[in-house]
Amino acid sequence: MTTIVVGWTPDEYGEAALARAIEEARLREGRVVVVNATRGDALVDERYADDEQVAALAAELGGSGIEVDVRRSMGADVGDQVLSVAGEVSADLIVIGLRRRSPVGKLLMGSVAQRILLGADCAVLAVKPPA
Amino acid sequence: MDSLNLLLDGFGAALTPENLLYAAIGVFLGTFVGVLPGIGPAMAIALLLPVTYGLDPVPAFIMFAGIYYGGMYGGSTTSILLNTPGESASVMTALEGNRMAKAGRAAQALATAAIGSFIAGTIGTLLVVFFAPALAGVAVKIGAPSYFALMVLSMVMVTSVLGGSWMRGFISLFLGLTIGLVGLDLNTGQSRLSFDQPLLADRIDVVVVAVGIFALGEALWVAAHLRRSPLHVIPVGRPWMGRADWKRSWGPWLRGTAYGFPFGALPAGGSELPTFLSYLTEKKLAGRRGGDDEFGRGAIEGVAGPEAANNAAAAGTFVPLLALGLPVTATSAVMLAALQGYGIQPGPGLMTDQPELVWVLLASLLIGNFLLLVLNLPLAPMWAKLLRIPRPQLYAGILFFAALGAYATNIQAFDLFLLLVMGLLGLMMRRFGLPVLPLILGVILGPLMEFRLREAMAISGGEVSALWSEPLAVVIYVIVAIAVIAPLVVRRVRPAPAAVAADIEESTEEEKVR
Numbered sequence: 110m111t112t113i114v115v116g117w118t119p120d121e122y123g124e125a126a127l128a129r130a131i132e133e134a135r136l137r138e139g140r141v142v143v144v145n146a147t148r149g150d151a152l153v154d155e156r157y158a159d160d161e162q163v164a165a166l167a168a169e170l171g172g173s174g175i176e177v178d179v180r181r182s183m184g185a186d187v188g189d190q191v192l193s194v195a196g197e198v199s200a201d202l203i204v205i206g207l208r209r210r211s212p213v214g215k216l217l218m219g220s221v222a223q224r225i226l227l228g229a230d231c232a233v234l235a236v237k238p239p240a
Numbered sequence: 241m242d243s244l245n246l247l248l249d250g251f252g253a254a255l256t257p258e259n260l261l262y263a264a265i266g267v268f269l270g271t272f273v274g275v276l277p278g279i280g281p282a283m284a285i286a287l288l289l290p291v292t293y294g295l296d297p298v299p300a301f302i303m304f305a306g307i308y309y310g311g312m313y314g315g316s317t318t319s320i321l322l323n324t325p326g327e328s329a330s331v332m333t334a335l336e337g338n339r340m341a342k343a344g345r346a347a348q349a350l351a352t353a354a355i356g357s358f359i360a361g362t363i364g365t366l367l368v369v370f371f372a373p374a375l376a377g378v379a380v381k382i383g384a385p386s387y388f389a390l391m392v393l394s395m396v397m398v399t400s401v402l403g404g405s406w407m408r409g410f411i412s413l414f415l416g417l418t419i420g421l422v423g424l425d426l427n428t429g430q431s432r433l434s435f436d437q438p439l440l441a442d443r444i445d446v447v448v449v450a451v452g453i454f455a456l457g458e459a460l461w462v463a464a465h466l467r468r469s470p471l472h473v474i475p476v477g478r479p480w481m482g483r484a485d486w487k488r489s490w491g492p493w494l495r496g497t498a499y500g501f502p503f504g505a506l507p508a509g510g511s512e513l514p515t516f517l518s519y520l521t522e523k524k525l526a527g528r529r530g531g532d533d534e535f536g537r538g539a540i541e542g543v544a545g546p547e548a549a550n551n552a553a554a555a556g557t558f559v560p561l562l563a564l565g566l567p568v569t570a571t572s573a574v575m576l577a578a579l580q581g582y583g584i585q586p587g588p589g590l591m592t593d594q595p596e597l598v599w600v601l602l603a604s605l606l607i608g609n610f611l612l613l614v615l616n617l618p619l620a621p622m623w624a625k626l627l628r629i630p631r632p633q634l635y636a637g638i639l640f641f642a643a644l645g646a647y648a649t650n651i652q653a654f655d656l657f658l659l660l661v662m663g664l665l666g667l668m669m670r671r672f673g674l675p676v677l678p679l680i681l682g683v684i685l686g687p688l689m690e691f692r693l694r695e696a697m698a699i700s701g702g703e704v705s706a707l708w709s710e711p712l713a714v715v716i717y718v719i720v721a722i723a724v725i726a727p728l729v730v731r732r733v734r735p736a737p738a739a740v741a742a743d744i745e746e747s748t749e750e751e752k753v754r
Contacts, residue, residue: 147470152277152322153627154470183467 111139114200116191116225117166118145118156122206125238130204131173133234140176142198146190149183157181188224200231207235243369250599254607259302263604266303267611270310274317275623277324278458279638281311282570282680286450287641289578290648297582297597302604304578308571309361309608312554313616316353316547317623321346321474329511329550332519336535336542341474343538350620351479352489352540353547354613360497360548361609364555367501368562369602372591375563379588384696385707389716391689394566396720397506399678400727412674415665416682419444426687427694439654446577447649449683452659453676454570455642457666459635464667466631473624479617489544492522496548503549504556504568511553511569518545555605562590562598565688570677573684586688 115130117123127143134141143166147157158166163179170177182190195203207222226233253259273284284307292300312329319325319334320341333353340349382390399409422433423443434440481489499514499521522541526534535542560566565586567573579586584594591598616623646659669676693707700706708714 148630149467149470150632151470151628151630152324153473155472155628157470159472183469 250603266306270307274311274314332546339538416679420686452662456663492545500549500552504553
């Protein structure tokens with residue numbers, strides 16, 4: 110069975126990635142592993158889902174008829190955590206949401222997406238939310 | 241109204257553009273450190289001490305006053321939006337405040353906290369204006385034995401009444417007193433606890449102790465617990481209140497002020513007790529009114545009262561600080577160290593020796609309070625964003641200033657070693673739950689206390705009974721005895737309050753000293 114790992118955050122980027130992952134899973138009759146990770150080094154991280162958001166996600170995905178597994182984790186690098194889950198479930202595809210950024214902006218800000226693109230052993234699909 | 245004229249002169253001196261700028265910096269910095277749990281105004285002032293030695297005392301203290309009040313305000317923001325009280329005095333605010341925020345009334349909770357703080361802080365500071373000179377007038381006449389007794393009272397109260405555990409409090413106090421002893425005996429020139437180290441014989445600088453315990457200790461502690469599940473901050477717009485909220489808030493504000501100020505003004509103050517009492521009173525009153533009792537679901541009275549009590553107590557602590565030279569909070573202890581750094585002798589003589597400093601300070605407290613209100617009401621959403629700062633970056637900055645400050649006081653590399661030792665001590669204290677305040681109080685008050693003791697002994701020719709030769713001293717020792725015995729008796733007779741306190745302590749994730 111095809112396994113699709115999606116890097117998810119409770120915002121528009123996460124939603125776009127997740128929607129595409131579900132679509133791909135339907136197409137290939139596969140399953141989806143949702144990864145939500147944080148560095149956990151700040152008091153507040155809005156990209157880390159709380160229990161309510163995870164419950165809402167599970168309820169939303171329950172109706173899709175696709176096997177979904179939600180994982181939350183904490184570690185030094187968010188990209189590495191997505192990659193380690195991908196390795197663990199031997200993913201066939203990783204879907205991530207991408208921000209629009211200029212080359213200079215990219216230079217200044219570290220990027221989870223870049224880490225995943227460079228480190229992944231499987232195909233990576235990067236999607237952008239509808240503008 | 242002599243005091244009022246002096247206060248007006250103070251306003252005249254404080255209202256220069258330069259001083260206003262320092263007040264604004266202080267208020268900003270104070271709110272910044274108050275919002276972030278783990279770092280507070282005491283740490284901020286300790287870090288700034290070496291920087292401010294280049295300034296005149298007046299602008300430095302204007303800034304410190306802003307930091308003190310700003311820290312208080314910032315703490316309430318965090319408690320309300322995140323339910324992590326930044327300091328023990330905000331625990332009560334967090335109870336109802338966070339429930340209000342969850343019910344979508346964060347803007348009103350922040351508004352009642354800010355306006356209540358302003359009102360309580362203003363009334364409290366005005367009361368300081370009237371009480372402190374009177375108290376100082378009496379205090380200049382009291383002798384060394386009574387003075388010594390007052391310091392004993394202050395230490396015993398801070399150590400036993402405020403903390404959860406007596407044992408931990410006294411361990412911390414004696415650690416502080418021991419650190420305060422290190423160095424040359426001022427009377428005989430003998431070196432004590434210096435282990436034949438000429439650098440230690442110079443006495444350990446208070447700045448190094450304060451920065452080590454507060455900043456380095458906290459940084460090491462955070463480094464040991466770097467990754468923790470992040471929380472979600474409740475989104476909030478600009479704070480505001482409707483007419484009904486005003487109507488429900490003003491009573492608790494005034495009652496909270498009435499609770500807070502006396503507790504702060506006692507040479508054994510603290511704001512845990514008055515905020516707790518204010519909360520209980522408002523809850524009881526709401527219950528008596530019956531009907532729409534919102535307590536437990538986010539009652540605005542439960543935010544307004546404790547928050548006012550908190551700030552009134554903070555204002556009240558200036559009475560013993562200015563009139564007696566007795567600090568009762570970590571922040572005022574560090575301010576006392578700052579006074580000493582300028583070579584100003586804290587004590588009853590302060591009001592007559594340094595009238596300009598005192599009155600400008602009091603005026604700038606009122607100004608800072610006003611600045612807090614006008615700056616922070618619109619800026620609340622921005623303060624909430626501060627909570628996203630990653631800890632490594634934040635503490636790297638703090639460590640930089642800590643090392644710079646410890647080195648800059650004496651330009652002595654040995655101080656950096658001492659800083660590390662103090663930092664490790666601070667880490668161990670956090671690990672074993674020892675409160676920091678008694679230690680700082682011991683370090684700062686210890687030498688002053690010894691001085692008074694020596695003075696009393698010198699006058700009496702070494703007769704120990706001289707210590708209780710003054711009626712005032714005897715009265716104070718009786719109070720100390722009551723303060724020590726009463727809780728024991730109460731606990732035995734009625735274990736209920738302890739259980740309530742334990743409940744509250746459970747909701748405090750981490751206690752931060754003010």
